[in-house]
Amino acid sequence: MRAFNYYAPTQVVFGPEAEVQTGVLVKKYGGTKVLVHYGGKSAERSGLLDVVCKSLEAEGIAYVKLGGVVPNPRVSLVRKGIELCRQEGVDFLLAVGGGSVIDSLKAISIGVPYDGDVWDFYIRKAATTTCLPLGCVLTIPAAGSEMSDGSVITNDEGGLKKDYCINEFRCKFAVMNPVRTYTLPAWQTACGAVDMIMHTQERYFSKDDDMEVTDAIAEAVMRTAMDSVHIVLEEPENYRHRAQLMWAGSLAHNDLTGCGTSGDWATHCLEHELSGMFDVSHGAGLAALWGSWARYVLAENPTRFARFAVNVLGVTNNFKDTNETALAGIKKMEDFYRSIGMPISIHELIGREITDAEIEEMADKCSNYGASTVGCLKVLSREDMVKIYQMAK
Amino acid sequence: MRAFNYYAPTQVVFGPEAEVQTGVLVKKYGGTKVLVHYGGKSAERSGLLDVVCKSLEAEGIAYVKLGGVVPNPRVSLVRKGIELCRQEGVDFLLAVGGGSVIDSLKAISIGVPYDGDVWDFYIRKAATTTCLPLGCVLTIPAAGSEMSDGSVITNDEGGLKKDYCINEFRCKFAVMNPVRTYTLPAWQTACGAVDMIMHTQERYFSKDDDMEVTDAIAEAVMRTAMDSVHIVLEEPENYRHRAQLMWAGSLAHNDLTGCGTSGDWATHCLEHELSGMFDVSHGAGLAALWGSWARYVLAENPTRFARFAVNVLGVTNNFKDTNETALAGIKKMEDFYRSIGMPISIHELIGREITDAEIEEMADKCSNYGASTVGCLKVLSREDMVKIYQMAK
Numbered sequence: 001m002r003a004f005n006y007y008a009p010t011q012v013v014f015g016p017e018a019e020v021q022t023g024v025l026v027k028k029y030g031g032t033k034v035l036v037h038y039g040g041k042s043a044e045r046s047g048l049l050d051v052v053c054k055s056l057e058a059e060g061i062a063y064v065k066l067g068g069v070v071p072n073p074r075v076s077l078v079r080k081g082i083e084l085c086r087q088e089g090v091d092f093l094l095a096v097g098g099g100s101v102i103d104s105l106k107a108i109s110i111g112v113p114y115d116g117d118v119w120d121f122y123i124r125k126a127a128t129t130t131c132l133p134l135g136c137v138l139t140i141p142a143a144g145s146e147m148s149d150g151s152v153i154t155n156d157e158g159g160l161k162k163d164y165c166i167n168e169f170r171c172k173f174a175v176m177n178p179v180r181t182y183t184l185p186a187w188q189t190a191c192g193a194v195d196m197i198m199h200t201q202e203r204y205f206s207k208d209d210d211m212e213v214t215d216a217i218a219e220a221v222m223r224t225a226m227d228s229v230h231i232v233l234e235e236p237e238n239y240r241h242r243a244q245l246m247w248a249g250s251l252a253h254n255d256l257t258g259c260g261t262s263g264d265w266a267t268h269c270l271e272h273e274l275s276g277m278f279d280v281s282h283g284a285g286l287a288a289l290w291g292s293w294a295r296y297v298l299a300e301n302p303t304r305f306a307r308f309a310v311n312v313l314g315v316t317n318n319f320k321d322t323n324e325t326a327l328a329g330i331k332k333m334e335d336f337y338r339s340i341g342m343p344i345s346i347h348e349l350i351g352r353e354i355t356d357a358e359i360e361e362m363a364d365k366c367s368n369y370g371a372s373t374v375g376c377l378k379v380l381s382r383e384d385m386v387k388i389y390q391m392a393k
Numbered sequence: 394m395r396a397f398n399y400y401a402p403t404q405v406v407f408g409p410e411a412e413v414q415t416g417v418l419v420k421k422y423g424g425t426k427v428l429v430h431y432g433g434k435s436a437e438r439s440g441l442l443d444v445v446c447k448s449l450e451a452e453g454i455a456y457v458k459l460g461g462v463v464p465n466p467r468v469s470l471v472r473k474g475i476e477l478c479r480q481e482g483v484d485f486l487l488a489v490g491g492g493s494v495i496d497s498l499k500a501i502s503i504g505v506p507y508d509g510d511v512w513d514f515y516i517r518k519a520a521t522t523t524c525l526p527l528g529c530v531l532t533i534p535a536a537g538s539e540m541s542d543g544s545v546i547t548n549d550e551g552g553l554k555k556d557y558c559i560n561e562f563r564c565k566f567a568v569m570n571p572v573r574t575y576t577l578p579a580w581q582t583a584c585g586a587v588d589m590i591m592h593t594q595e596r597y598f599s600k601d602d603d604m605e606v607t608d609a610i611a612e613a614v615m616r617t618a619m620d621s622v623h624i625v626l627e628e629p630e631n632y633r634h635r636a637q638l639m640w641a642g643s644l645a646h647n648d649l650t651g652c653g654t655s656g657d658w659a660t661h662c663l664e665h666e667l668s669g670m671f672d673v674s675h676g677a678g679l680a681a682l683w684g685s686w687a688r689y690v691l692a693e694n695p696t697r698f699a700r701f702a703v704n705v706l707g708v709t710n711n712f713k714d715t716n717e718t719a720l721a722g723i724k725k726m727e728d729f730y731r732s733i734g735m736p737i738s739i740h741e742l743i744g745r746e747i748t749d750a751e752i753e754e755m756a757d758k759c760s761n762y763g764a765s766t767v768g769c770l771k772v773l774s775r776e777d778m779v780k781i782y783q784m785a786k
Contacts, residue, residue: 001633003408008401014652015396211633213617213641220609227605240394240604247652248606256649259407259640 001211001260008254010147011173014247016239018177019048019137022094023055029133029172031092034063035085037105038096039070043139048180052096052137064088069097072154072161072275072282073104075119082111082118085132095136095171099143099195102136106151106169109134122153122162131168137175140184141246142192142283144199144253146174154276160365161276174250178242186233190340191283193229193245196252197222198286202265203258204308207301207377211260218257219311224248226312229340266375267293270388273362278350287342288349291334292392295327297378302326304377346392359389394604394653401647403540404566407640409632411570412441412530415487416448422526422565424485427456428478430498431489432463436532441573445489445530457481462490465547465554465668465675466497468512475504475511478525488529488564492536492588495529499544499562502527515546515555524561530568533577534639535585535676537592537646539567547669553758554669567643571635579626583733584676586622586638589645590615591679595658596651597701600694600770604653611650612704617641619705622733659768660686663781666755671743680735681742684727685785688720690771695719697770739785752782 013021026034034056036049043049044067056063066081084090085108095105109131111118120126138146145151150165184192204218225248228241235241251257270293271285298305306322309315309329313336318325334344343349366374367382374380380388406414419427427449429442436442437460449456459474477483478501488498502524504511513519531539538544543558577585597611618641621634628634644650663686664678691698699715702708702722706729711718727737736742759767760775767773773781 001636003411004405006405006407009404011402012397012399014399018396211637211640212620213613213637213644216613216617217610217644220606220613224606224609243394243653244604244606247604251606251610260636 002209002262004259006255006259007167008147008170008256010171010254012147012176012250013173014176014243016177016179018175019051019180020055022052022135022137022175023057023059023061025135025173025175026056026061026092026094027059029092029135031061031094031133031135033088033090034061034092034094035081035088035090035108036063036065036094036096037069037081037101037108038065038067039098039101040067042183043067043096046180046183048137048139049096052094063094064090069101069104071100072279073100074156075107075122075153076156078104078107078111078118078153081105081108085112091132093132093134095134096139098138098140099145102145102171103143103151103153105134105136106145107153107164108132109169110164119153119155121164129166129168131166134169134171135173135175136171138246139180140188140192141181141249142195144196144249146171146176147250147254152272159276161272176246176250178239178246181242181246182237184236186341187281189232190229190342191281192249193225193340194283194287194337194342196225196245196249198267198283198290199252200257201290202268203261203263205264205301205304205377206261209260209262210304214257214259214261215307221248221251221257222312225252226336233340262376264375264377266297266377266380269366269374270385273366274346274349276365277358277362280349284343284349287337287344288346289388289392290337291330291344292388294330294333296384296388296391297375298323298326298330300378305329346389354389354393359386362389395602395655397652399648399652400560401540401563401649403564403647405540405569405643406566407569407636409570409572411568412444412573413448415445415528415530415568416450416452416454418566418568419449419454419485419487419528420452422485422528424454424487424526424528426481426483427454427485427487428474428481428483428501429456429458429487429489430462430474430494430501431458431460432491432494433460435576436460436489439573439576441530441532442489445487456487457483462494462497464493465672466493466500467549468500468515468546469549471497471500471504471511471546474498474501478505484525486525486527488527489532491531491533492538495538495564496536496544496546498527498529499538500546500557501525502562503557512546512548514557522559522561524559527562527564528566528568529564531639532573533581533585534574534642535588537589537642539564539569540643540647545665552669554665569639569643571632571639574635574639575630577629579734580674582625583622583735584674585642586618586733587676587680587730587735589642590618591660591676591683592645593650594683595661596654596656598657598694598697598770599654602653602655603697607650607652607654608700614641614644614650615705618645619729626733655769657768657770659690659770659773662759662767663778666759667739667742669758670751670755673742677736677742680730680737681739682781682785683730684723684737685781687723687726689777689781689784690768691716691719691723693771698722739782747782747786752779755782
């Protein structure tokens with residue numbers, strides 16, 4: 001068990017019609033001129049953007065809008081947002097959308113008070129804790145960005161996908177109305193479930209650190225996400241299970257499921273190169289890689305994988321053969337991914353065979369040309385990365 | 394499932410020697426002149442108070458000390474603390490101790506900026522959200538006050554025990570070093586475990602609201618507290634299980650285990666009268682009442698009690714007889730309380746038979762002389778209260 005810091009200050013306002021409280025919340029946290037940041041047409045079409053803007057108007061709060069955030073959000077739009085905020089004298093940032101919109105907004109928040117180019121932070125050329133305050137109206141349960149300290153941005157030039165993490169990125173408030181997720185397409189719903197399960201798994205699969213209460217909570221979050229996604233794929237308007245999925249997504253990434261453990265994060269790193277190169281959904285990319293990663297690292301901590309198999313997936317424990325139990329769990333996890341329409345290999349993900357040259361390029365980027373490693377349960381060198389990509393081919 | 398607000402902004406710094414960071418944390422949250430509030434001699438004897446004060450000095454932060462907080466903390470000392478803060482120009486409040494010390498400090502925090510008597514808030518004669526900022530160095534895992542919004546104070550005159558709850562009471566930070574709990578006596582350790590289990594149970598036993606992810610987390614917290622307290626009673630210096638117990642205590646009362654559920658809180662209300670009248674430990678008072686409350690209200694939601702029996706206590710589910718499963722769980726819970734040295738009746742708690750007159754007096758106070766009810770799973774009238782006290786006799 002490790003010492004830990006836990007800090008999850010975001011005020012969560014959860015329930016039907018929660019979004020009408022947005023204006024009051026912005027006011028409470030000091031906003032007088034707001035940037036409303038969002039993605040494509042769905043926030044407009046659904047009427048959500050209107051409801052949010054009206055709630056701002058009702059509190060006498062001025063705002064400007066900036067849409068157009070895409071999955072794997074681009075630094076080019078972030079730069080545009082920074083300019084707009086400066087021109088308009090914005091003092092509070094509001095995301096209406098999912099993880100991509102919130103991540104883009106977080107980048108804007110540190111870019112506005114910074115003299116240089118915002119990408120500097122993501123490539124570790126600069127560091128900061130100064131940012132504009134943020135809030136969000138969440139529409140996609142997946143990335144957990146609404147309570148997390150992280151932001152992942154893709155550079156339009158070269159497809160580099162990088163993260164930056166500071167506690168100041170944590171939203172002041174997160175408005176969550178499960179009803180607003182009824183219209184999410186099945187593919188996006190499933191990708192979101194994978195993302196939250198993986199956020200929990202990355203913290204759960206540690207080398208030798210564990211903490212019973214944390215592990216049991218992590219298992220509860222994973223079981224819930226798996227049960228509820230099955231139901232909402234059948235019944236998109238099932239409030240109870242949309243709500244479970246939404247809350248599980250936040251709990252999966254607000255650090256609660258990692259208190260006292262060291263975490264791994266190799267699958268996330270390996271996937272960032274996949275979605276950077278092929279612009280695929282992060283969740284689908286994670287599903288495509290996880291089984292291969294798991295089999296590759298299993299020997300480092302087979303009892304952990306066996307516990308996962310039994311407590312999360314309901315595998316019958318073979319007390320005489322931990323490895324068999326563990327492998328049955330990995331297989332059952334892949335079966336689950338298939339059952340919600342997710343790929344479990346790279347060729348299913350990108351629709352063709354990946355080339356060896358592409359794998360080498362991803363391993364180069366992921367390992368910083370052999371200079372760095374990823375993972376903690378098993379520390380992965382560039383060579384290990386190539387092997388896992390090959391296994392997942 | 395209900396709509397909910399979740400707000401747990403306290404920065405938790407958890408691990409061995411965490412207390413050396415206290416000065417840095419006070420500075421971070423703006424403290425320049427601190428009231429250090431504590432209980433009896435144990436904080437002095439253990440050297441903890443010294444370490445904390447030195448960490449303040451290292452940051453150039455001035456402080457005054459006020460000890461003497463007793464279990465069921467008294468409003469008289471709170472008034473003394475308010476005066477002291479005003480005289481000394483204190484701008485940050487620091488508790489070094491358990492729930493009683495933190496609750497006393499919370500009362501001081503709203504009393505300092507208030508013109509009238511601080512007891513006004515506890516008897517609903519006044520309301521406020523204005524208070525001095527608070528932090529704590531926790532030494533007793535039990536009350537969960539380090540992350541909660543509540544404060545319970547006892548009036549020296551008449552033994553009235555009342556609570557006041559505002560989000561502003563939530564500590565800016567909570568320092569938790571499990572090593573500092575090694576010297577807790579067995580009785581206090583056990584009472585603390587009961588308190589955290591009951592904080593979870595009060596949220597778990599709802600009438601018809603439930604939320605799977607919340608319920609599964611609540612079950613994880615209860616199982617952990619039960620497993621770990623058994624071990625630390627045998628091995629007081631077991632770091633792993635002292636740590637589990639400490640973190641479980643915070644999670645039990647920071648509202649995480651109540652997201653989406655309505656909660657009950659009748660046992661707490663009934664117990665407040667017991668500890669108000671007999672000055673017994675809150676945890677022991679809860680253990681003495683719980684089984685009687687549970688049997689009295691069981692019929693309102695037997696499936697909930699059956700789930701508790703199976704998922705928390707490992708009772709074998711009798712699928713044909715929910716009631717039998719539920720009753721086996723209540724029995725097993727009482728067996729657990731006995732196994733950690735807790736009373737499961739009032740006479741075991743106070744060492745003699747309680748009189749009918751005393752029961753009537755408690756029911757009068759608890760029901761505000763018949764004018765109000767407690768509980769939610771079953772709404773309890775004054776008559777119900779008398780019956781439960783009689784069952785628990």
